[in-house]
Amino acid sequence: MSALDLPGWKHVYSGKVRDLYRPADEAAAADGRMLVVASDRVSAFDHVLEPGIPxxxxxxxxxxxWWFAQLAGADGGRVIPNHLAGGEAPPAAVAARAMVVRELDMQPIECVVRGYLTGTGWAEYRADGTVCGIPLPAGLENGDRLPEPIFTPAYKAPLGEHDENISFERTVEIVGADTAAALRDTSLEIYTRAAALAESKGLILADTKFEFGLDADGVLTLADEVLTSDSSRYWDAAAWRTGSTPDQRMASYDKQIVRDWLAAAWDRTGTPPQLPADIVERTAGKYRELLDTLAG
Known part of the structure; x- marks a missing residue:
């Protein structure tokens, strides 16, 4: 998980898939700018896998x-503040995969919104009739649309540990009632707007997750990646309408290919196996196809 040596920037942290830098000059660092570089690393089940996705x-x-621009008003909705810092381009070596951003007081809550029943939510529903403890109507099937989107927060664990699904009440205990309500309401608003835009492009946004921080003025600000094929599940809308099996209905444009292969090939003990070349190629193709379908 080695980071690049970028002139003018000092590496300070690497997550599962992103590397974080501060300005090397202390005076420049004082203004709160940071550089976020997205790598080709891919993770699943809280492990970084090999090889990456080119x-x-x-x-x-x-x-x-593209999504930050939509949520800044290009879609006709209200402006959702984001962490992008204007006025400076990323270093040329990483310009295509980096963002210069404002430093935020990041909230320790992963803001998950689910509009459809799938993944771990489906497994819990089959066992208990709930998703993250939220009761749902009986009779739902894998891939069904929920009566309304639900907010299912998680507490962000340190690197290498599992995030913990938590209740809204626990979120209030961690960040306070006002911030918890703002995280929930803003997440649901963004999901609703994004799902409508995706639907206009022939896609279903099944679920997604957001991260937020507070800026120097205490304004809740959208950060990190947003509505990508790593942080979201996207399905083909036509396949969902006509498919007779879950696999047919949930034709995905995300890293579900990786998840499915890993779940079948690995018992989640020890080191994950290497991804086969065809899994890497198919996943890269789906990432490109999603970008082309949404942004053109």
């Missing part, structure tokens, strides 16, 4: 920037 960092950065 071009993934650039594709996800381009999609995030």
């Amino acid at each position: 071009g993934k960092g650039e594709l996800l950065t381009r999609l995030s920037l």
Whole structure:
């Protein structure tokens, strides 16, 4: 998980798929700018896998920037503040896969919104009739649309540990009632707007996750990547309407290919196996196809 040596920037942190830098000059660092570089690393089940997905960092950065523009009013909705810092381009070596951003007081809550029943939510529903403890109507099937989108937060764990699904009440205990309500309401608003835009492009946004921070004035600000094929599940809308099995209905444009292969090939003990070349190629193709379908 080695980071690049970028002139003028000092590497300070690497997550599963992104590397974070501050200005090397202390005076420049004082203004709160940071550089976020998206790598080609891919993760699943809280593990970074080998090899990476070629071009993934650039594709996800381009999609995030497109969505930030939509949510800044290009879609006709209210402006959602984001962490992008204007006035400076990323270093040439990483320009296509990097963003210069404002430093925020990041909130320790992963803001998950689910509009459809799938993944771990489907497994819990089959067992208990709930998703993250939220009761749902009986009789739903894998891939069904929920009566309304639900907010299912998680507490962000340190690197290498599992995020913990938590209740809204627990979110209030962690960040306070006002911030918890703002995280929930803003997440649901963004999901609703994004799902409508995706639907106009022939796609279903099944679920997604957001991260937020507070800026120097205490304004809740959207950060990190947003509505990408790493942080979201996108399905083909026509296949969902006509498919008779879950696999046919949930024709995906995300890293579900990786998840499915890994779930079948690995018992989640020890080191994950290497991804086969065809899985890497198919995943990269789906990432490109999603960007082309949404942003053109």
